[in-house]
Amino acid sequence: MGILDIKRELRKLDKEKLIDLVADLYKKNKSVKEFFDFYVNPNERDLFEKYQDKVFESFYPKRGFGHKLKDGKQAITDFKKLGTSVDLVVDLMLFYVETGIKFTIDFGDIDENFYLSIERTFVQALTLARKENCLDKFADRANTAVSDTRDIGWGFHDYLADVYFDFYPSSFVDVENDEQQPEKGKIIKLKRL
Secondary structure, three states: OOHHHHHHHHHHOOHHHHHHHHHHHHHHOHHHHHHHHHHHOOOHHHHHHHHHHHHHHHHOOOOOOOOOHHHHHHHHHHHHHOOOOHHHHHHHHHHHHHHHHHHHHHHOOOOHHHHHHHHHHHHHHHHHHHHOOOHHHHHHHHHHHHHHOOOOOOOHHHHHHHHHHHHOHHHEEEOOOOOOOOOOOOOEEEOOO
């Protein structure tokens, strides 16, 4: 059924039946419960912390060990669906990246799929921040993420640095001439923001 079919069927119900249907959904479906809880009491900060915990547990589970990146990505997707502010969505995405970097530092090199997931999320976070004109708000965290990957293999650091410079081109500093835009082949370093 499409959304028009659902709306047509719901319009046939009287108010009491509609209330019963929503209450039944609320009891039986965890995501519906969470949606209505947020709808009735939109405390974004509490919700953010809950999803931040889910992302963290996808790397550092309470029991056992091993990462489950899909759980962390699902937490980000679910958080977006609740209609939270873009700033907090970007914040959660960068938290995923930062936690992935910390996990690598704690346990050593992982595998290519792990790094690809972190890289994609980094790009998505900065793309969303640019689209919503809040890129400057996350500049320090993006810079730190790149700096923290300096000793990580698989071309991970190089890719994150390239992405960072694409989004923050004014962060280029020419070491030799201290100019803003480097020429090809010049040594560049990250400018502390």
